[in-house]
Structure formats: C-alpha cells, structure tokens
Amino acid sequence: MYILIITIFDSSAAAGVEYVVSRQIFDSLPADEQRLWHSHAHEIKSGLWVNPRVPNALEKPELEQLAGTFGKFWCTWQVDRGDRLPLGAPALMVSPQVDPAAVVRPSLVRHRDDRYGFSTADLRAARADVQAAPQVQVDYWLRHRKGFAVDVVPHEMKCHAPFP
Template sequence: MASSDEKPSGVLPYGAGAQPPGDPMTVQQHMVDKGAQMVQSLKPIKQMQQHVCTFAMYSHDMSRQIETHHYVHRLTQDFLQCAVYDSDDARAHLIGVEYIVSDRIFEDLSPEEQKLWHSHAYEIKSGLWINPEVPELMQKPELQNLTKTYGKFWCTWQVDRGDPLPLGAPALMVSPNLGMVKREVVTKRDNKYGIESEKLKQSRMEIAEPEWINPRADYWKQAGKGFAIDIEETEMKKIAPFP
C-alpha cells in the first residue's frame, strides 16, 4: 500500500470536516491579523479572481469523491494556479493545489509528465464545473477555453477520511468522467447553489468539443491504473562547508 493511500495511525479522533485541534484564537491574535491586513499588500491572495466548484476523485481510489472549491489566479492566458478548499465557508480547509495549463503547454510536456494531468472537457460540458453565483451566459466564453485545458491537482489534506491535520503523503486527484460522480454528491452541491447540473449540461452542448484531447492525460482511462506516492528515507546531499 502506498503512503498516500495509508490510513494514518495514532491520530486524534476528530470527524471528517472537523476543525483541527487547538484552542480558539485569542483577541490579541485577531488584533495582530487585522493590523497586518491593514499594512501588508497580500498581493498573491488578491489575484484570486474566480471561485470554481467541482468534484475530484483520488487517483488510487475512485470510490472516494469529494466536492472541491478552487480559488483561481490566472498568471497568463495559458497558465492558472488554484488554491483548493473543501468548501467556500470562512473556516474551510485548504486541502491542496491545482495547476491548469492550455493544450499548447500540455503538448510540450514529457510523456511521463502528461500522465499526471487530467482533461477538463467532460467536467465542464457535463455541468459539474460551475462558477457559483456567476450567470451562465457570462461564463460561456471562459468555459469554451477551459475545455481545452489540463489540470494537475495534488491533495495534501484528506479530510474526507477524517484526518484532523494534513497527514502523510500528498495524493494525486483526477477529474470525474463518464458520469462517475455519485448522484447524491452532485445533488447536495446543486441544492446548495440553487442550480441543476443536468440543465447546465443541456445548455453547454453548444460548447465545442476540443479537436484533440491527448490520450496521455486521464491515464487511468487507458491503463486502468492510478498513481500513489510512497515516502522513502534517502541520503541527504551535504552542504559544503563555508570557507
């Protein structure tokens, strides 16, 4: 069993979605945070301009399906980076990071690297990918471009299995495909935002399918295998003594 698939032992018995262990913040800590917020730029955070809600599955165990909230920072037309949370609540858990590249960049990656990425066309056209509260008409031009992109999503905190802290190795996530997301999971999300994924699917039929989806992406579809990480002890590279 790979490290990223092992259930950690000896952890505190907090339930899935519970806050991590620790005392509540003090008034002084709140004051420090507020003061810092007033004088610091926080420039990278302020570049997150979009909120995307969708679903992901673990590469090594597709029976585990989670709702994910991606806060998107676009660096160029061809590259986006996302902080991924388990909800859009103020006390949400930061559970990972996703990088998104255009098809042009993806085609320049090595074949081995491409296996770690997933396509977005089905996720978008099926209505699973949404921008909460943003009118569908406003989203359409952006969605047409995103259907041609590929993502690499590493989950660093497996809250769905009840981990009270980010434990163990990160896990590679994959995009849902071919109606694999459990109906009850989608219905819960749809009810929260007052949408119907099936209606979105119908309205997105006009979005053109990419002319080419590289078969090295969504590797599990061709190989029937996922990826999991093992943590191994290794010799350190020594720092040369200073003169």
C-alpha cells in the first residue's frame, strides 16, 4: 500500500503533478472519487510511459509494479500551448487508452522517441509480459465520454485553524 507523488516534466518545465496510489488504496476510495483517477496499465504496456535515462534493468521491475496503480494528474503548465508560465486553472488530465478517441498524436510520440533515443515499438515489445490487475470503476471518462473541468471562481475562505 503506497502513495507516490510524481512531478511530470515536458522538456525543462514542470507540467504538473501526478498522485499515484496502489490498488489497495484505490479500492478504498468512494466511487465519486475513483472516477477522478486513471489506470496506468495501458500507458506502460504501450510504451507511452517512459523514464528517460533510467537503465532498462532498473526500469522494468518498477514498471511492472506501476502497471497496477492509479493516477490523478493535475496539469498546471500547458507547455504544449506555448505558455511561458503556468497560466489559468489546473486541469485534471486523463490517461490515453486503447480507445481510438484517446490516441496520443503520433508526431508527439515520434518527437519524444527521437529526442531521447526511444523506439515505442521496442518498448511495447519489451513490456508485452507486464501484468496488470483487471481494471474496474476506473477511467470514468473513457466509459462515459465525460470529463471534469476546473474553473477559478471567487469563494469565501474558510479557515479552520489560524495561520502560523
């Protein structure tokens, strides 16, 4: 049972934060909370999840464990849009899955592969034997074709404890 906090980078800019939890923790969450999380099995098995500069001997055992985990990723900086600073409300991101409507643009994957010397096809082949527990009540957006939007609205502060 564990919780990881990962900073996601796009080149040299931190694009956001992902909270990663074990299956045991995910299963303990209420259904309304579970729908905000995504599974990692497809990202890992498809070769989309990479850890640049981590040797394969170290990466594979880690990925085998992560394939059964769940993430909640908050994008805070849309570097792909060209923003020079993290602007606007954070976005709750979904995970690309096997569904054709959720395919990552091939040009982005090629750019990543070229930049870091990866071959997505080779990664996919090397990870074919990675096992992941069956996914239930996860990837809400994929099953319902709906996501969640966060907006910034004025709101009264409710302080329960004095600030230090």
